Amino acid sequence: MKPISIVFVLFVVLSMVYIIPAVYAEDEDDDDDDREGFGEMKREREHQDEGIPIGTDIGNVILYGTIAAIGVSVAYTAFKIKSTKRKSSPKS
Amino acid sequence: MTIKKTNWKFVVFLGLLSLLVIPLTLAYADDGDDDAEDIVENLGWVAVGAGIAANVPFIAMNKIRRYAIKTGSSTMQVAKQIRTVYKPILNFHIMLNSIGYFAGMTHGLMLSRHLDSVSLSLAIVMSVMMISGLLLKYMSSRNSKIFGKLLHGQFGLVILLASLVVLHIVVGDD
Numbered sequence: 001m002k003p004i005s006i007v008f009v010l011f012v013v014l015s016m017v018y019i020i021p022a023v024y025a026e027d028e029d030d031d032d033d034d035r036e037g038f039g040e041m042k043r044e045r046e047h048q049d050e051g052i053p054i055g056t057d058i059g060n061v062i063l064y065g066t067i068a069a070i071g072v073s074v075a076y077t078a079f080k081i082k083s084t085k086r087k088s089s090p091k092s
Numbered sequence: 093m094t095i096k097k098t099n100w101k102f103v104v105f106l107g108l109l110s111l112l113v114i115p116l117t118l119a120y121a122d123d124g125d126d127d128a129e130d131i132v133e134n135l136g137w138v139a140v141g142a143g144i145a146a147n148v149p150f151i152a153m154n155k156i157r158r159y160a161i162k163t164g165s166s167t168m169q170v171a172k173q174i175r176t177v178y179k180p181i182l183n184f185h186i187m188l189n190s191i192g193y194f195a196g197m198t199h200g201l202m203l204s205r206h207l208d209s210v211s212l213s214l215a216i217v218m219s220v221m222m223i224s225g226l227l228l229k230y231m232s233s234r235n236s237k238i239f240g241k242l243l244h245g246q247f248g249l250v251i252l253l254a255s256l257v258v259l260h261i262v263v264g265d266d
Contacts, residue, residue, distance in 0.1 A: 054207065
């Protein structure tokens with residue numbers, strides 16, 4: 001499979017992934033405007049209880065832990081490359 | 093040279109077309125419609141499914157190939173057979189992972205109003221994996237290729253990504 005065919009198939013699938021939600025979203029019912037605002041407020045309240053918000057203790061631990069883990073991985077990779085290079089280069 | 097130039101023009105064209113399509117969907121997202129929100133949530137499941145389908149066979153194939161090479165001459169034939177299907181499976185891995193990444197990112201952007209630390213961490217780890225994969229695939233310099241290969245195959249990052257996905261699903265379901 002040539003790279004251009006991969007890109008083409010990827011584009012078709014991505015377009016489907018992006019377009020399908022938009023098509024369904026267009027069918028929304030606009031008649032019930034009064035209830036729409038109420039529904040939004042209710043949903044906002046529901047979502048406030050969801051997840052681990054940023055700024056809380058557990059939230060900070062997860063976020064900074066992830067960033068630290070990525071930093072350590074990148075540093076370890078760089079260190080490994082450097083040490084391999086040093087070993088392979090001839091001593092003067 | 094001319095074919096390469098045409099390919100790049102085609103890639104840029106498709107990229108721009110995708111960028112034109114994304115804002116349309118974002119405009120309809122998270123506007124208070126339950127059905128639309130369900131569809132956006134389903135995008136997350138598309139990302140999870142694509143990730144599993146892209147990575148489990150690829151990792152299994154690599155492990156089997158390494159084991160076959162390690163054990164010696166009797167299993168060398170298996171390693172050779174795997175080598176012939178390596179390229180298509182790699183392309184499949186790249187394609188499905190890209191679909192999963194963009195589906196996941198769209199899901200995240202559409203539900204960005206309810207952003208939490210697990211989702212943010214997940215987006216960061218996914219982006220790091222994607223960038224290292226791109227480095228590995230498209231960079232020609234030896235050092236960046238080695239860097240991409242080592243970073244992309246880090247077991248710790250894979251475990252971190254998998255646990256964040258599980259945590260995101262558990263927290264999102266509550």
